Amino acid sequence: MISHFDDLIIRTVCRLLIPFIQLFxxxxxxxxxxxxxxxFQGGVILGASFILLSLxxxxxxxxxRMRIRTILILxxxxxxIYAGIGFACLFLGxxxxxxxxxxxxxxVDSVVARSMGILGVEVGVGITVMAVMVSIFLDLAAEExxxxxxxxxxxxxx
Amino acid sequence: xxxIALIAVFLTGxxxxxxxxxxxxxxxxxxxxxxxxxxxxxxKTVEETATPNMxxxxxxxxxxYDTLGExxxxxxxxxxxxxxxxxxxx
Numbered sequence: 001m002i003s004h005f006d007d008l009i010i011r012t013v014c015r016l017l018i019p020f021i022q023l024f025x026x027x028x029x030x031x032x033x034x035x036x037x038x039x040f041q042g043g044v045i046l047g048a049s050f051i052l053l054s055l056x057x058x059x060x061x062x063x064x065r066m067r068i069r070t071i072l073i074l075x076x077x078x079x080x081i082y083a084g085i086g087f088a089c090l091f092l093g094x095x096x097x098x099x100x101x102x103x104x105x106x107x108v109d110s111v112v113a114r115s116m117g118i119l120g121v122e123v124g125v126g127i128t129v130m131a132v133m134v135s136i137f138l139d140l141a142a143e144e145x146x147x148x149x150x151x152x153x154x155x156x157x158x
Numbered sequence: 159x160x161x162i163a164l165i166a167v168f169l170t171g172x173x174x175x176x177x178x179x180x181x182x183x184x185x186x187x188x189x190x191x192x193x194x195x196x197x198x199x200x201x202k203t204v205e206e207t208a209t210p211n212m213x214x215x216x217x218x219x220x221x222x223y224d225t226l227g228e229x230x231x232x233x234x235x236x237x238x239x240x241x242x243x244x245x246x247x248x
Binding site: 078 | 205211213232235
């Protein structure tokens with residue numbers, strides 16, 4: 001189990017760095033239009049920041065801030081945002097994922113609406129990637145913890 | 159039997175390498191891919207999507223279906239990990 005790490009330097013540095021890492025992840029997602037980046041890369045950076053939090057402050061700290069149910073909802077929410085934007089284009093009279101049609105509901109012309117549609121699906125991709133990374137990490141770490149507990153119980157019974 | 163398998167592997171490999179001889183050169187501007195679809199993206203990306211980064215516009219707009227599929231693959235991977243590793247009842 002990854003427990004509370006009792007080292008002042010590691011805890012302080014991580015506490016200072018994590019907000020900036022998350023800000024950089026959001027920047028990578030939002031700035032995918034004009035620099036290298038996008039939903040996948042930004043989502044991985046965001047997920048890594050949460051994993052760093054649990055490595056430095058213990059897994060319970062991460063569980064407190066992000067409940068299992070929330071992570072599961074976020075995992076599905078990203079795909080729903082992506083597919084929902086596709087269906088929104090469909091209902092506005094275009095083809096599936098034809099973002100140009102979004103200019104009917106957004107206060108921009110159809111070319112900038114395509115750009116907005118790209119940003120929307122990148123946000124969806126980022127949310128899913130972040131949530132899946134945190135979810136897989138928590139599952140693996142929890143498994144480790146349960147194994148240790150089971151072993152201790154075994155020793156206790158002997 | 160092992161020898162026959164080895165010969166089959168080498169024959170298939172030789173056939174595949176022979177097949178690459180007819181490929182266009184690396185980065186050839188006259189290859190079909192560079193003449194047909196790439197210039198279309200390079201010329202029209204900013205005009206059609208207002209996105210300076212061509213990679214993003216191809217990934218999320220022109221090839222939007224593909225990226226939707228990729229996102230679904232990651233979603234499926236997460237769900238599969240939950241089903242395989244997580245203990246739901248305690």
